[in-house]
Amino acid sequence: ADEGHVFAEQEQLIKAGCKLLDAEETAIAEALKIMLQNKDLILDEEAIYLPAFYFSETGVAKKLLELAEASGLKQIPENIDMHGLETAAGIKYDDVQRDAIIKAAASKIMVLTGGPGTGKTTTTKGLITVFQEHGFDLLLAAPTGRAAKRMTETTGLEAKTIHRLLEFKPPEGYQKNEENPLEGDVLIIDECSMIDIILMYNLLKAIPAHMRLILVGD
Numbered sequence: 001a002d003e004g005h006v007f008a009e010q011e012q013l014i015k016a017g018c019k020l021l022d023a024e025e026t027a028i029a030e031a032l033k034i035m036l037q038n039k040d041l042i043l044d045e046e047a048i049y050l051p052a053f054y055f056s057e058t059g060v061a062k063k064l065l066e067l068a069e070a071s072g073l074k075q076i077p078e079n080i081d082m083h084g085l086e087t088a089a090g091i092k093y094d095d096v097q098r099d100a101i102i103k104a105a106a107s108k109i110m111v112l113t114g115g116p117g118t119g120k121t122t123t124t125k126g127l128i129t130v131f132q133e134h135g136f137d138l139l140l141a142a143p144t145g146r147a148a149k150r151m152t153e154t155t156g157l158e159a160k161t162i163h164r165l166l167e168f169k170p171p172e173g174y175q176k177n178e179e180n181p182l183e184g185d186v187l188i189i190d191e192c193s194m195i196d197i198i199l200m201y202n203l204l205k206a207i208p209a210h211m212r213l214i215l216v217g218d
Contacts, residue, residue: 006057006197007047056201063204068109070209074185076105076134085126097123104214105130111192112216120216121154124188127214128155136185141165143194151190162189162199166206176206184211192217 008016010032017028032048035041042054049057082098093101100123104110114120131138140159142148151159165182167175176182187207189195192215195203207213 001050001053006053007044007049009046010048013048053197056197059201060197060204063201063207064109067204067207067209067211067213070108072210073108073212074136074210076130080105080130085129089126089129091122091126093123093126094119097126101126101130104212107212109213110215112214113218115218124190124214124216125155127188128157131186137183139165139182139184139187140190141187142190143199144191147191147194159190162195162203166202174202174206177202178205180206181208182206182211183208186212186214188214188216190216 010029013032014025014028017023017031018025021028032041036043036048039051042049042051044054080102082093082101085101086092097119100110100112104112104127112120112123128138138157140148140151140155140157141162141164142151142159143162145161148159148161148164165176169175189203194217
């Protein structure tokens, strides 16, 4: 998990366990067997999970499907004035950026991805303008304080860390959740590749069915 993985296969765990604990393979394999029986670990096909990661990963998949299939989406007229948008921004979007803006306007969930310098920020600003022109209430967030600050500087709107957006208060946890969801029409999250699976699950639990979700990241 410290290396960014959500699960491991048995062979990987045994090899790592032998090296870490200086123990025999049979002892590690037996320990794994007992932990699986006791539900200290969860086996899904060939993947072995710590319970928190298993329930977060399957929970993320379930919540994304529920959001994608939910009704009640606030609509934007199909014919977006891209020429007017470019004139107002003083920018000429390329075909990929234009397509991204049009698709995001029509989508419940969208992933906007590309390496550094490919125009994600420019595209995101265009999206924000479209949503604002149609009276949408926007929420912006990022995983870290630095990323949230940069998002605020580039968009001109307040961006919060995800923890602040969810009103995280230890030891009570996240104040925004399924019973007390976020308020707004669109949630744009930047630097998504930095979000761990447990935080992502808690974020998705707080997103109401009518809200659009745009995920931006390398």
